Amino acid sequence: MIKTVIFDMDGVIVDTEPVHHFAYYQHFKNLDIEVTHEMYATFTGNSTKNVYQKLKEAFGLEHEVEHLVQTKRSLFNEAFDIKEDLDLLPGVRQLIVDLYNNGVQLILASSASKVTIERVFNRFGLHQYFTHIVSGEDFPKSKPHPAIFEHAASLSVAPKEECVVIEDSTNGIKAAKAAGIYCIGYQSENSKLQELAEADMIIGDFSELDYLKIRDIK
Template sequence: MTQKTHLFFDMDGLLIDTEALYFETRQAALLAHGYPYSKEDHAAYAGRGWRYTLSRLQDLAGPSQGQEIFDQALATFREGVAAGRLQLKPGVEKLLAFAKDQGYVSYITSASTRYNVLTMTETTGIQPYFEAYVCGEDIERSKPYPDVYEEALKRAGIAREAALVFEDSESGFLSARASGLDTVLIPDLLPASPQMRDQACLCLDQIDEVIPYLMDEEWRSL
């Protein structure tokens, strides 16, 4: 049996509580151009990455205005990040410290831009825990396609059985499962569907609840 050696983490909504700020800044940009934007609307964007967000906004408002809305929302979001408005999700630092102490190799596997990933991991203090980052610019297709995890496996040079994924959204979960990877689910914006619960290795309320499982030699060899 193959032991788990690598942990692949999504970022937005899983490690860092970004969704409230994403919603606030995107809603403000859309309202400024006369478009309503609800939390139900926002849920459709979760975990899909910047290319999907831009494409959806351009479908809504046209190529030029969609790009303007995207740029305005992104600039305001980055101002919020710089102002220290983001917080880690509960249990994140405890798990990352445990993983590093136990010799796991941790990657960020996110559909967000590299700038956002590096900036947010730096401002929240978790950047030293990660060996590598696979970001939106590194892949052709965003989640729910498997590209981000295929790239992570390639860079790590490991078998699929050696990786364990952590995801919070349906699109991220589908991406990991499309790569045939064992996945721990910690839902954020929306509850996990019964099908997702059935397919996940674990479905947890808080990310550090996985620690007892990672200490179990038999479970680590799923």
């Protein structure tokens, strides 16, 4: 019986990807580098720090990684605060409330920074539902490395065999499977060029899930 659900955030709970995309490409323009859409797609599920480490190596950027991260974060925060139409993905709040009301433990495991997670959770009133928040900035390696999900599972009230991860990215699904955790792949319209085939189950809408369906996953 499933007792803990571990949620990714970007592309699963909220679609901040357009805000990230805007902030990244504004920064790329300022840095005078050309990042293809194919290269950008490989960043999904990576922490901002690891993205800029890769960009620094690929383009020989002079700035320190931390400076690049802070610049992009400022661009993101400005865009996030003025984007009035930003909302939770359809059906995800209902699923979160349904699981919470039925005693399922909810943990967030996101590659996003703590600052970004806090902005999202405060804006949409999500703190009350989650027992723990795990940020990718606390781990030296990003998804597909399993460290973030291994840590999230260690915070569960149950063994990892009674945990489920919900992810929308290729890297996230690989990380969940490498951690030995059942993974539901969410086919988000907003997560482009992602391969979900390794997921144990694939959904296209959160209406396909509820407490009973998740509880009885084998």
